[in-house]
Amino acid sequence: MKQQASVMGATENLVPDTRHGVILYMENVSVSFDGFKALNDLNLYINDGELRCLIGANGAGKTTLMDVITGKTRPDQGKVNFGQQIDLLKLNEAEIAQAGIGRKFQKPTVFEALSVYENLYLSLKMDKGIWCSLWHKLNGEQKDDIERILATIGLTEQRHGLAGNLSHGQKQWLEIGMLLAAKPRVLLVDEPVAGMTLQETERTAELLTSLAGEHSVVVVEHDMSFVRSIARTVTVLHQGSVLAEGTMAQIQSHPDVKRVYLGEEST
Numbered sequence: 001m002k003q004q005a006s007v008m009g010a011t012e013n014l015v016p017d018t019r020h021g022v023i024l025y026m027e028n029v030s031v032s033f034d035g036f037k038a039l040n041d042l043n044l045y046i047n048d049g050e051l052r053c054l055i056g057a058n059g060a061g062k063t064t065l066m067d068v069i070t071g072k073t074r075p076d077q078g079k080v081n082f083g084q085q086i087d088l089l090k091l092n093e094a095e096i097a098q099a100g101i102g103r104k105f106q107k108p109t110v111f112e113a114l115s116v117y118e119n120l121y122l123s124l125k126m127d128k129g130i131w132c133s134l135w136h137k138l139n140g141e142q143k144d145d146i147e148r149i150l151a152t153i154g155l156t157e158q159r160h161g162l163a164g165n166l167s168h169g170q171k172q173w174l175e176i177g178m179l180l181a182a183k184p185r186v187l188l189v190d191e192p193v194a195g196m197t198l199q200e201t202e203r204t205a206e207l208l209t210s211l212a213g214e215h216s217v218v219v220v221e222h223d224m225s226f227v228r229s230i231a232r233t234v235t236v237l238h239q240g241s242v243l244a245e246g247t248m249a250q251i252q253s254h255p256d257v258k259r260v261y262l263g264e265e266s267t
C-alpha cells in the first residue's frame, strides 16, 4: 500500500506546461510488431482544450496510438510529451493516468452491482488517504463534484439506481463520468457511440462537445455522421502515419484521402 501511494505521489503534482497551446506532442513515433510498423514516424499535436477526432481504416494505427499515449505500448522511437515538459515515455500506465490522461475503452466497464453514485464515488480523485479509508465520508467539494458530474452526464435521476440496470448508452456516459471524477486534462475516447441508439448518439455528441475547453478530448470513431456532428479538426491515420488533418470539409476534399478511401487502396 505504501509503495502504491508513493508511486502516485510521484506524479500527482505534475502539471503539463501548455503555454504553447499544445497538450499532447507525438513526434516521429514508430511502433513495430514483428517488423510490421503499426505506427510509422507519426507526428501529432493535440491542442489544449480541443476536441479532435481520429479516423482511419481498420489497422490504420488508432488503437496503437492511444496505447502509446497511455503507456500500454512503448514506441521503438519518438517523443511523446504531456505538455512541453512531461515525458510520458518515462512514466508507467498508472502514473500517466494519475498525471491526468484518462482513457475510455469501447466497452463500458462500470461496476454493475453498485449504484451510479457509488461508481462515481469510487472514481473520485482522492488524497493518499483513500488507500486506508474506502467509503470515507465525502467533503463538500467532493459531493459538489459528483453532483456536477451527474448533471453533465445526464444521470442525476438515476443516481441511486444500479449501474447494471442502465441502458448501454447510459453506461457509456457513466463511464465518462467516472473518468471525469479523476479530473483528467486529456480524455481519450474509443468508439463512444458504437451500439448506441440515434438519440443516445446525439446526446453523446452534446456531452463530448461540452467537455472540450475544460478538457482536451480525443475521439476515435468509425461513425462518420457522428464525427461530422462533433468534429472541428479531424486527423486521418493511414498505415501508421497522419495522412491528412483539417476540418471535415477539408478532409473530404483532400486528394490523398480521396485516393485512399475511394481509389484502389479503398478497404
Ligand SMILES: Nc1ncnc2c1ncn2[C@@H]1O[C@H](COP(=O)(O)OP(=O)(O)OP(=O)(O)O)[C@@H](O)[C@H]1O
Residues within 6 Å of the ligand: 033, 034, 037, 038, 056, 057, 058, 059, 060, 061, 062, 063, 064, 065
Ligand atoms: N500486439 C500486436 N501484435 C501484432 N500486431 C499488432 C498488435 N497490435 C496491433 N497490431 C497490428 O498493428 C496494426 C494497427 O493496429 P491498430 O489496432 O492500432 O489499428 P486501428 O486503427 O485501431 O484498427 P481498428 O479500427 O480495427 O481498431 C494492425 O495491422 C494490427 O494487426
